[in-house]
Amino acid sequence: MPIIKARPFDFQLDLDHVALLCIDMQRDFCLPGGFAESLGNDVSLLAPCIPVIAELQGAFRKAGLPVIHTKECHKPDLSDLPTAKRKRGNPKRMIGEPGPMGRILIDGEEGTDFVPENAPEEYELVISKPGKDSFYGTGLLDYLHRRNISGLVITGVTTDVCVQTTMRCANDRGFDCLLVEDGTESFFPEFKEYTLKALTAQGGIVGWTGKSQHVLEVLE
Numbered sequence: 001m002p003i004i005k006a007r008p009f010d011f012q013l014d015l016d017h018v019a020l021l022c023i024d025m026q027r028d029f030c031l032p033g034g035f036a037e038s039l040g041n042d043v044s045l046l047a048p049c050i051p052v053i054a055e056l057q058g059a060f061r062k063a064g065l066p067v068i069h070t071k072e073c074h075k076p077d078l079s080d081l082p083t084a085k086r087k088r089g090n091p092k093r094m095i096g097e098p099g100p101m102g103r104i105l106i107d108g109e110e111g112t113d114f115v116p117e118n119a120p121e122e123y124e125l126v127i128s129k130p131g132k133d134s135f136y137g138t139g140l141l142d143y144l145h146r147r148n149i150s151g152l153v154i155t156g157v158t159t160d161v162c163v164q165t166t167m168r169c170a171n172d173r174g175f176d177c178l179l180v181e182d183g184t185e186s187f188f189p190e191f192k193e194y195t196l197k198a199l200t201a202q203g204g205i206v207g208w209t210g211k212s213q214h215v216l217e218v219l220e
């Protein structure tokens with residue numbers, strides 16, 4: 001089985017049972033005028049992972065391996081939005097309110113869609129999720145079981161929020177997870193560093209982290 005150099009030790013990439021998971025590469029998080037900026041974040045901090053994820057997506061597609069996309073969003077009638085989440089952070093624009101890219105974090109709006117560089121192909125699975133955990137309120141687990149997937153190469157934003165939450169929840173559901181270090185970013189660089197360390201401490205208590213270069217080498 002192909003081996004990827006990783007932390008805390010090598011990761012076995014089982015090419016028959018692996019998928020690339022791209023978490024929330026949405027305009028609302030990555031571009032000015034979106035939800036993340038309305039929470040006071042500097043969205044330019046997320047930019048470095050966009051081309052890295054694009055390259056990984058290309059390599060997975062070329063190898064015929066599944067690429068899965070998540071987007072954090074809510075129904076237009078807000079029936080899946082807890083009041084606590086709507087009010088949290090006292091944002092300039094609350095979820096559901098109009099912004100420069102449509103209603104903030106509402107499924108189907110321009111801002112909720114993916115940045116063009118990381119957009120899904122028509123045939124790829126897109127998971128709309130109301131929370132930070134990609135399994136909560138979604139069909140992700142069923143899909144992974146149906147496809148017989150046991151390993152996830154994880155990318156996306158932000159490292160310490162939706163990415164970390166999803167990786168912990170995937171680990172509890174029995175998946176071997178490799179988080180791509182340069183394929184994820186945070187609004188807080190120190191939180192990214194800390195998260196990578198926390199996930200891999202204690203002999204990989206939650207999983208592995210590794211560089212995109214080593215994943216690409218194996219896929220080629």
Ligand code: TIU
Pocket residue numbers: 023024029036039072157158159161162163187
């Ligand atoms: N605000 C922030 O850092 N992240 C989120 O709200 N969602 C994701 O991480 N995708």
